Amino acid sequence: MKIKGNVYLRKQLAQAFKNKALGHSLLFSGKEGIGKYLYAKEFASYLLCENVAEENIPLGGCGECRVCALLKTNSCPELVEVFCKEENTEKIKTTISELYKEKVAAKRRVVIFRDAEYLRVQGANSLLKSIEEPPKNTFFILTCANAELLLPTIRSRCQKWHFNPLQDEEVKEIIKENLNLLPSQFAVKLSAGSPALALLLLEEEELVKDIFNTLLKISQGDDQIIAPFLNQLLKIEEKEKVINFLLLCGSYFLEKSTDLNLVYKWAL
Structure with a gap:
């Protein structure tokens, strides 16, 4: 799916990484359904790309290296996804604890918590501990439509990136290009x-x-x-x-x- 909207902010994320100004825990907030999860996946691909240090690497990575090839087939072990709205607390806690046991083969690992506001208390507390003492070379990206529903302690420890609703023309283009409607x-x-x-x-x-x-x-x-x-x-x-x-x-x-x-x- 072709990603549109919030181009400036997406470029700012890449620039923050290059300038070593990127936090290890990022909060992507914004209206429901605008593409925060897609932005998170795109930036995760950028962070994991083996050629990210080179000039003019696209926002979603080079698309040619070993990691990018694995990402295209959804088989990259360095990208971990947690679907907070659907997964139970025990599974989420297990996923988080496994982060400390597994060695990262690549330079970095990215963990996406989609719809993080749906985390229950125990899952949220496990995430908070990981944010406070993150596994080595690991970035956390949390997406949520309502940041106020997150634990205040989680919000305060995340670098905040707020995404705006798309322009009408961008909404039309996304639906037309991806669904032919x-x-x-x-x-x-x-x-x-x-x-x-x-x-x-x-x-x-x-x-x-x-x-x-x-x-x-x-x-x-x-x-x-x-x-x-x-x-x-x-x-x-x-x-x-x-x-x-x-x-x-x-x-x-x-x-x-x-x-x-x-x-x-x-x-x-």
Whole structure:
């Protein structure tokens, strides 16, 4: 998948490494679905590349050395990934403890903690100990949509890198290039810079448009449609999805109130 957005920040990461100003524990924060995990994987590839010391090495590594070849097949032992949202605490603790037992064959090792805010107390405490006393030649990259949910002690010990939502055109390009789909202006605008969210909106576009238009009418004083609207929502089986769409539309009203009439036209 071709990576887009936040080019300046991604280059700054590489520059920080070259200038020996990079911390061993990095916190990648930003809106959900904007590509923080992809940025983490890209930078991990850069750190692990055997030719990283050379000039003009791309952000994702040279693509030709032994390590880069292993990374392409997801078989590089120096890249460890922890999926905090899906893995149980014991597995996470075991993964962390193994870092101290295994010798690193390459110059560096990178451990990515995806969705780090989902770490439970015991897993978070294990991570904190590793950050305080990291294994030799090991970098930690934590990605999260809400840094406030992390332990304050973890946040304070990480070098913070905040990634911005993507531009509308970048969202369109990502979806078009990787999925051969042309997203509607409505989905792109409502996603507010999140390609992942734009895809979700495309899957349920008619439902979201209906919710958006109804909420807009209610906000303009049409309270006669509230009861029928609620009855309609109650009939939908996937309640969690409906709640998420309601929250999404509501938050968009708050953030983009000046654009509502324009978005309304796209939703028609």
